[in-house]
Each structure stands twice: as C-alpha cells, then as structure tokens.
Amino acid sequence: MSGGLPFLPATASMAAHELNILFAALLAITGAVLGLVVLLLLTFCIRYRKGRETVDRARRGTKSWRWEISWTTASFIIFLGLYAWGADLYLREHEPDGAASEIYVVGKQWMWKVEHPDGQREINALHVALGRPVRLVMASEDVIHGFYVPAFRLKQDVVPGRYVTMSFTPTKVGNFRLFCSQFCGVDHAAMLGSVFVMTQGDYQRWLSQNAMTGTLATDGGALFRHLGCSGCHATSSTVKAPSLNALYGHPVVLRDGSVLIADENFIRDAILQPGKFLPKGYEAIMPSFAGQVDEEGVVSLVAYIKSLSKQAPSP
Amino acid sequence: MSAVTALEIPDEAGGSYLSDGVTLRSWLLTRDHKRIAVLYAISITVFFFVGGAAAALIRLNLLTPEGTLMDAETYNRVFTLHGVVMVWLFLVPSIPTTFGNFMLPLMLGARDLAFPRINLLSWYLFVASGLIVLGGLVGGSVDTGWTFYEPLSSGYSSGALVVVLFGIFVNGFSSILTGLNFVVTIHRLRAPGLTWYRLPIFCWSTYSTSIILMLATPVLAVTLLLVIAERLWGVGVFDPARGGDPLLFQHMFWFYSHPAVYIMILPGMGVVSEIIPVFARKPIFGYKFIAWSSVAIAVVGFLVWGHHMFVAGESVYAALVFSFLSFVVAVPSAIKVFNWIATLHKGTISFDSPMLYALGFILLFTIGGLTGLYFATLAFDVHATGTYFVVAHFHYIMVGGMVSAYFAALHYWWPKITGRLYPEIWARFAAILIFFGFNVTFFPQFILGYLGMPRRYHAYAPEFQVWNVLSSAGSSILALAYILPAFYLIWSLFAGERAGANPWQATGLEWQTASPPPTENFHRTPVVTRPPYDYPEPSA
Numbered sequence: 001m002s003g004g005l006p007f008l009p010a011t012a013s014m015a016a017h018e019l020n021i022l023f024a025a026l027l028a029i030t031g032a033v034l035g036l037v038v039l040l041l042l043t044f045c046i047r048y049r050k051g052r053e054t055v056d057r058a059r060r061g062t063k064s065w066r067w068e069i070s071w072t073t074a075s076f077i078i079f080l081g082l083y084a085w086g087a088d089l090y091l092r093e094h095e096p097d098g099a100a101s102e103i104y105v106v107g108k109q110w111m112w113k114v115e116h117p118d119g120q121r122e123i124n125a126l127h128v129a130l131g132r133p134v135r136l137v138m139a140s141e142d143v144i145h146g147f148y149v150p151a152f153r154l155k156q157d158v159v160p161g162r163y164v165t166m167s168f169t170p171t172k173v174g175n176f177r178l179f180c181s182q183f184c185g186v187d188h189a190a191m192l193g194s195v196f197v198m199t200q201g202d203y204q205r206w207l208s209q210n211a212m213t214g215t216l217a218t219d220g221g222a223l224f225r226h227l228g229c230s231g232c233h234a235t236s237s238t239v240k241a242p243s244l245n246a247l248y249g250h251p252v253v254l255r256d257g258s259v260l261i262a263d264e265n266f267i268r269d270a271i272l273q274p275g276k277f278l279p280k281g282y283e284a285i286m287p288s289f290a291g292q293v294d295e296e297g298v299v300s301l302v303a304y305i306k307s308l309s310k311q312a313p314s315p
Numbered sequence: 316m317s318a319v320t321a322l323e324i325p326d327e328a329g330g331s332y333l334s335d336g337v338t339l340r341s342w343l344l345t346r347d348h349k350r351i352a353v354l355y356a357i358s359i360t361v362f363f364f365v366g367g368a369a370a371a372l373i374r375l376n377l378l379t380p381e382g383t384l385m386d387a388e389t390y391n392r393v394f395t396l397h398g399v400v401m402v403w404l405f406l407v408p409s410i411p412t413t414f415g416n417f418m419l420p421l422m423l424g425a426r427d428l429a430f431p432r433i434n435l436l437s438w439y440l441f442v443a444s445g446l447i448v449l450g451g452l453v454g455g456s457v458d459t460g461w462t463f464y465e466p467l468s469s470g471y472s473s474g475a476l477v478v479v480l481f482g483i484f485v486n487g488f489s490s491i492l493t494g495l496n497f498v499v500t501i502h503r504l505r506a507p508g509l510t511w512y513r514l515p516i517f518c519w520s521t522y523s524t525s526i527i528l529m530l531a532t533p534v535l536a537v538t539l540l541l542v543i544a545e546r547l548w549g550v551g552v553f554d555p556a557r558g559g560d561p562l563l564f565q566h567m568f569w570f571y572s573h574p575a576v577y578i579m580i581l582p583g584m585g586v587v588s589e590i591i592p593v594f595a596r597k598p599i600f601g602y603k604f605i606a607w608s609s610v611a612i613a614v615v616g617f618l619v620w621g622h623h624m625f626v627a628g629e630s631v632y633a634a635l636v637f638s639f640l641s642f643v644v645a646v647p648s649a650i651k652v653f654n655w656i657a658t659l660h661k662g663t664i665s666f667d668s669p670m671l672y673a674l675g676f677i678l679l680f681t682i683g684g685l686t687g688l689y690f691a692t693l694a695f696d697v698h699a700t701g702t703y704f705v706v707a708h709f710h711y712i713m714v715g716g717m718v719s720a721y722f723a724a725l726h727y728w729w730p731k732i733t734g735r736l737y738p739e740i741w742a743r744f745a746a747i748l749i750f751f752g753f754n755v756t757f758f759p760q761f762i763l764g765y766l767g768m769p770r771r772y773h774a775y776a777p778e779f780q781v782w783n784v785l786s787s788a789g790s791s792i793l794a795l796a797y798i799l800p801a802f803y804l805i806w807s808l809f810a811g812e813r814a815g816a817n818p819w820q821a822t823g824l825e826w827q828t829a830s831p832p833p834t835e836n837f838h839r840t841p842v843v844t845r846p847p848y849d850y851p852e853p854s855a
Contacts, residue, residue, distance in 0.1 A: 005781060006762075006779075006781070006782075007766075008765070008766070009765065009767050015694070018694070019694055019695065019698055022694060022695060023765075026688070026692065030685040030686070030688065033681075033685060034681060034682065034685060037652065037677070037678070037681050038678070040656045041656060041659070041674065041677065044656065044660055044662070045659065048595075048659065048660070048661060048662050048663060048664050049663075049665075049666075050596075050663050056661075057662075057663065057852075057853050058661075058852070058853075060597070060661050060852060061600070061657070061661075064600060064604070064657075067600075067601070067653075068601055068654075071650065072646060072649075075646055075649040075650075076642075076646055079643075079645060079688070079691075080642070082642065082688060082691070082692050083639055083642050083691070085692065085694075086692030086693040086694045086695055086696075087638055087639075087693050087694075088694075089693070089694035090625075090631070090634065090638075090693035090694045090697065091631065094631050109471070142466075142470075143467040143470075144464060144465075144466075144467065144561060144627075146626070146701055148701065148767070150698070150766065150767025153694075153697065153698035154698070155626045155697055155698065155701065156628075157627045157628055159555075159561055159628045160466060160555045160556070160561065161555025161556075161561065164628050177767065179769045181700075181701040181702070182701060183391075183460050183462075183464065183770075183771045184467060185458075185467060185472065186387050186388050186458070187387055188387075188391075188771060188773075189382075189387060189771075189773045189774050189775070273558075
C-alpha cells in the first residue's frame with residue numbers, strides 16, 4: 001500500500017480478517033443495489049424522456065402489489081442475511097476467552113495508562129504478543145473515552161463508573177495506531193497511542209526488561225493492607241466480613257436472595273459503593289472507598305482480589 | 316389542465332398575500348400561514364449560512380494534518396456550533412416550517428392552518444431559541460459537540476452550555492406546536508372530497524413528521540433539563556461521580572435524536588414524491604405503499620435508538636435487538652426508492668431543475684441509506700462508528716438527501732410562492748454543481764472512516780491527508796453551489812418572468828390558485844373529486 005493512495009487499513013487481528021470479508025460482502029451487495037438503481041434511473045430517464053415520442057408508453061404497470069411484495073421481500077431477506085452475519089461476528093468478538101491474558105487500561109483526559117498483570121506499566125502504548133488472546137479491562141478516571149485500534153477493527157467506549165472489556169487476538173507483528181474515538185474534551189485529538197504487536201520471544205524480552213519489583217496483584221495487596229481492608233476481610237479478623245478468597249468468578253448470594261457472579265464490576269462496586277450489593281448474612285458496615293483511591297488503585301485492588309481466587313480451588 | 320376540479324383561478328390583479336399589507340408590522344403580526352412560512356424561510360436561511368460558515372472553517376482547518384488554522388479548543392467550538400445550528404436551527408425546522416407551512420393548507424384546500432396564532436407563536440419561539448442558542452455558542456465557548464455526552468457536558472466542559480441547552484429546550488416548544496398544528500389541520504381542514512387516500516404524499520410525510528415532533532421532542536426537553544440541573548445544582552442523574560449513569564443520558568438523548576433523523580428526512584421524501592409525478596407526467600407508483608411507509612418509518616423509528624450505542628457498553632442482547640430493528644426500519648425506505656423509480660417507467664420525463672434535484676436526492680439518499688445498513692451490521696459498526704464513515708453516512712442523508720430535497724422544493728414551489736420564474740439554465744447548473752460538489756466533499760470521508768480516522772479530530776495522522784484535501788476541495792465547490800441560487804432567486808424577484816398559476820401544469824390543489832396566492836388561498840372552497848397525480852395516460 002505504501003506510496004499509493006491509502007484505501008484500506010492494516011489487518012492485524014482475527015476479528016479484522018473476518019471483518020474484511022464482511023466488508024467485501026457489504027460492498028458487493030450494496031454496490032449491486034446501487035448499480036441497479038443507477039441503471040434503472042438512467043434507462044428510464046433516457047428512454048422515456050420528453051420529446052421522444054416513438055417509444056411505447058401504453059399499458060402502464062398498474063398491478064403494483066406484485067412488485068411491492070417482491071421488492072419488499074427481497075430487501076428483507078438480504079437484510080436478514082446481513083443481520084445474522086454481523087451479529088455472529090459481534091457475538092464472537094464479545095465471547096470471553098478463559099485463556100486470554102488480562103491487561104488493565106485506564107483512560108483519562110488525555111492519555112491511556114496501561115498496567116500489565118506482572119506489573120509493567122506504560123502510557124499511550126500497549127505491548128502484546130502475536131497470536132496470544134488478550135482481554136483488556138478498561139476504566140475511565142473522568143469522561144467517556146473510546147479505545148479504538150483500526151487495524152484490529154475494534155472499538156470500545158470506556159465509560160466512567162464501570163469496567164468495560166475488549167478482547168482480541170493479534171495476528172500481525174507491527175506498530176498500530178490507537179485512537180480515542182469518543183469526544184473527550186479539548187485535547188481529544190491528541191489522545192493517541194500505539195499498539196505494538198511483538199513475536200512471543202520479543203514480547204518476553206520486553207516484559208523482563210520492563211519488569212517491576214511487584215506484580216499488579218502484589219501492588220494491590222500492599223494497597224489492600226495500607227487501606228486497612230485486611231482488618232476486616234482477613235480470615236483471622238474478629239469483624240464479620242465476607243472472605244475474599246474464592247470470590248472472583250463465583251456466585252454471591254445477596255440479601256434479597258438474588259445471586260450474582262462476582263466479576264470485575266462487582267468487585268469495583270463493592271469497593272466504591274458497598275451499599276449497592278449487600279451480601280446475605282453480613283451487616284452493611286463497610287465504608288465506601290470512593291475518593292480515597294483512584295482508578296489505578298482500584299484496578300490493582302481488583303487484580304489482587306482476583307488473584308486470591310486463582311490460588312483457591314474452584315468449588 | 317387541471318385534473319382535480321375546475322376552479323376559478325383568482326385574478327392576480329385582485330392582490331396576493333404579499334400585497335396584503337406591506338409594513339413590517341403587517342409581517343411581524345401576521346397570522347397568514349404563507350407569510351409565516353416566508354418568515355421561517357428567511358430565518359432558517361440565515362442559520363443555514365451560519366452553520367455553513369462553520370463547516371467551511373472545519374474543512375479549511377483539516378487541509379493540513381496539524382490543523383494549523385485553529386487551536387484545538389476553537390476547532391471544538393466550531394464543530395459544536397456547526398452541529399447544533401444545522402440540526403436544530405436548520406434541518407429539523409427546514410421543510411416542515413417553510414414549505415409545509417406554506418403548502419399544507421393550499422394542498423388541503425384550506426384557508427389557513429388550524430391554529431394561525433399558535434403558528435406565529437411557533438415562529439417567535441423558534442427565533443428566540445435561535446438567538447439564545449447562537450448567543451451561547453458564539454459568546455460562551457461551548458465545546459461538547461451537538462450530542463452533549465455525559466459526564467463531559469455536566470462536569471468537565473467549561474462555557475455557557477446551560478444557555479445553549481435552554482435555547483434548544485425553547486426550540487422544542489416551537490417544534491411541538493408546529494407538529495400539533497399540522498396534525499390537527501390534516502385531520503380537520505381537508506376540503507370536501509379530499510379523503511386520506513386523495514392526499515398528496517407530502518401531506519402523509521408531513522403528518523408522520525408531526526407525530527414524531529410531538530412524541531420525541533418532550534423526551535429531549537426532559538433530558539436537557541436534567542443536564543442543566545446536574546450542571547447547575549449537582550443533581551446526580553448522569554454523572555457517575557454523583558451516582559448517575561452516563562449511558563442513561565445516551566438512551567434518552569438518542570430516543571429523541573434518532574427519530575429526529577426521520578423528522579429531517581421524511582419531509583424530503585414527501586417533496587420528492589410530489590415532484591417526480593409532475594415531471595414524469597404520471598401518477599405515483601404504489602401510492603399506498605409510499606404513504607404508509609412514512610407512517611411505518613415514524614413508528615419503527617422510535618425503536619432503533621440503541622444502534623447509536625453498540626460500542627458504548629450496552630448489553631450484547633440489547634445490541635442484537637437494536638441491530639435487527641435497524642434493518643427493519645430500512646425496509647420502508649427501500650420501498651420508497653423502488654416506487655419512485657417505478658414511477659419513471661413509461662413516463663414522459665422532463666428535466667427541469669426541481670426534477671434534477673429530486674433525481675439527485677434519489678441517488679444520494681440511496682447511498683446514504685445503503686451505508687446505513689453497514690452500521691446496522693453489528694460487527695461493522697464496531698469498526699466504523701465514531702469515524703468519518705459515520706460522518707459521510709449521515710451527511711449523505713442530511714445534506715445529499717435533505718438539503719437536496721429542500722432545494723428541490725424551493726425550485727418547485729418558488730413560482731407559486733413568489734409568482735416569478737427564475738432563470739432555468741442557472742438553476743440546472745446549480746443543481747448539477749451541488750451534486751458534483753457534494754460527492755467530492757463527502758465520498759472521500761467514507762474512505763477516511765474505513766481507514767480509521769476518528770471524527771471530531773482537530774489534527775490527524777498524516778496518512779489521512781490526501782482524502783482530507785480532496786474533501787476540502789469539494790467543499791469549496793459545494794459552498795459556491797449553495798450561494799449561487801441566492802443570486803438568481805433574488806434576481807427573479809425583481810426581473811423574473813411572471814409564473815402564472817400553474818407553470819408546471821401540475822395537478823395539486825396548490826396550483827389551482829393564483830401565484831402568489833391570495834390571502835384567503837381560494838375564493839371558493841375547492842371540491843376534490845379525483846385522486847392526486849391524476850395525469851392522463853398518453854394515447855398509444
């Protein structure tokens with residue numbers, strides 16, 4: 001593509017390969033419809049133009065029902081096909097992959113902060129390994145941002161007040177643009193970054209070169225003790241607070257009897273708005289930590305609490 | 316030539332609505348729907364050129380990747396102004412308040428709208444809202460974009476946002492009252508013999524538009540008031556820091572703003588449905604399908620707002636439903652396009668300027684509609700939403716479709732409104748220039764969007780420059796093409812040939828009275844005995 005006019009973006013993820021095919025199909029189908037419209041318009045405009053009196057204009061079509069039903073049905077069937085195709089790919093893009101490595105992203109005016117599970121941190125850059133599925137867990141410190149990598153054909157708004165996720169598997173080594181795709185204030189256009197897709201070997205080297213003293217989870221553990229969470233949540237504690245071992249990914253019974261699976265959003269809400277979901281059998285004595293800990297801190301706490309259930313055996 | 320009913324055409328020497336009082340007072344206190352339509356036309360023309368000037372600044376800035384013309388903050392203010400002015404001060408009111416206002420009573424054989432005083436009130440509310448909005452935008456550095464997404468708008472942006480939101484709130488009352496007036500008029504003031512299926516299609520589309528205006532606008536009003544309350548008094552509704560939900564804002568905003576797209580395009584479809592039979596000398600094909608497809612669009616259009624939120628964090632299941640319904644709402648539009656084309660079959664087609672605009676509308680609307688299918692296709696939306704692909708798509712509908720239809724209506728009814736003919740050769744030239752300039756401006760934006768250029772970027776990556784330069788070049792042609800009609804139309808007011816009652820030999824009731832019409836529209840209430848577009852079949 002280099003040198004010529006740019007028509008197509010780079011293709012660097014599994015989803016992007018599939019979207020290329022879908023795009024080609026959309027172009028072919030809509031191109032055919034547009035071609036038909038243009039052809040009919042031109043034909044009729046030339047053939048039945050005023051002043052051309054020799055052409056047969058008698059026996060106008062009046063039985064409109066047959067035509068109406070034909071083109072309505074034809075349109076609808078084509079639409080159904082496109083619907084199914086687009087929905088199928090969308091669903092697969094959103095399917096959780098248990099084997100994916102989780103990387104945390106925090107957006108704020110006007111930068112992206114990235115935290116790897118082993119503690120590596122980067123700003124406006126994301127390093128990932130070729131062929132290895134990645135699941136981004138994203139939060140915003142302030143307004144809505146959009147995490148958009150055109151080469152992956154993927155985009156996700158990062159909405160404050162909750163975690164959103166985005167999964168992808170890179171298929172091409174290289175350096176790809178990362179844009180903020182949701183208008184987020186004055187320097188929206190400068191909220192840029194790069195995604196570096198590296199071979200497995202290069203990626204391991206990058207990880208070790210940027211290794212920190214602690215992982216994200218151990219950072220979270222330190223914060224957990226610093227904030228005094230362990231005072232109540234430790235198993236030896238005298239205060240009756242739920243144990244956080246084997247919490248993540250497991251069902252929690254609430255006071256009203258309903259059951260939730262504890263995901264990242266549940267843990268986040270439990271820290272910042274403890275009154276929102278009260279577990280059954282416990283008193284509502286936990287204070288909110290909103291304002292005492294920023295999104296990056298919450299991210300490390302969530303990583304720590306998740307690490308507790310990875311050690312514990314599943315029920 | 317009249318195929319509706321033999322009417323006595325009022326004598327032009329007897330005076331028209333234009334000569335019935337010439338003082339400023341007689342205009343500002345008028346209750347004549349025709350004069351109010353002219354007042355609206357003047358106001359929205361001013362707003363159109365204000366919004367257009369902002370668009371020109373945007374395109375100039377985007378000539379270079381660095382965006383050298385403006386700094387980021389100024390650029391953000393300019394595109395906010397462009398969006399707000401074009402949506403609420405031009406597109407939403409455009410055809411209904413001008414040609415709808417002028418033509419509806421004439422088409423129905425009525426003397427005026429059902430509530431002439433409320434009609435004038437609507438105009439005053441509209442002008443007041445326009446001044447408040449413009450004051451806030453120009454003087455108050457509002458830079459949120461026309462979508463006012465939360466929590467950016469309530470907590471993070473500076474400027475006189477509250478003023479602008481209040482202006483749009485007032486604007487809503489104007490919309491609602493206009494919609495109400497039209498609905499009552501169509502129900503109550505049809506001439507004897509003018510049954511629902513004898514109504515011109517323009518009345519059906521105006522009716523459908525009015526229903527949306529009445530039902531959707533209050534939701535926008537509530538939403539904007541909540542944003543104002545959150546911004547001024549810290550009431551937590553949408554801002555998560557105050558316990559609110561930013562997606563709730565998007566649901567409420569798009570519950571209005573998606574139907575608003577149909578407020579903008581349905582009247583355009585109505586205009587095109589009027590013009591094609593006249594210049595093909597044939598009844599419209601599939602009258603009932605075209606008529607009811609407008610109603611179908613109005614109804615189903617209320618159920619598709621979530622397709623603006625496929626990447627916003629709404630649930631996967633909601634996305635599946637909204638995607639499906641978005642395909643459903645495309646069906647009635649497809650029906651219209653096929654019926655317009657079928658109307659041309661075996662017609663006797665002439666290519667006067669209104670017809671050129673109408674044909675341009677069909678092509679550009681088809682491109683806009685087909686690219687809408689791309690966005691209904693979930694996985695494609697994930698890639699293309701928020702990029703220039705979506706900018707190109709909605710400009711094909713709004714500018715390629717709606718503004719073309721507005722110019723079609725302007726050229727079709729100009730002789731009726733003013734009693735004068737414009738120079739046809741210039742009008743055809745402008746129509747072709749608009750079509751050409753439009754495509755050069757907006758087609759490159761599809762490519763930019765697919766390449767991944769996000770919208771609302773004051774500066775951009777260098778690989779996007781080629782297409783941006785092409786788009787800006789096209790916009791300079793488009794700007795000239797939009798200014799051109801101002802010259803020959805104003806010229807025609809003074810030196811144009813007299814049009815006569817029915818220069819197009821059309822069958823509509825509005826053509827069965829003098830041009831310009833007398834204040835009371837018809838000297839005697841017409842009686843309708845035949846269907847619309849009753850052009851005779853040529854003898855074989």
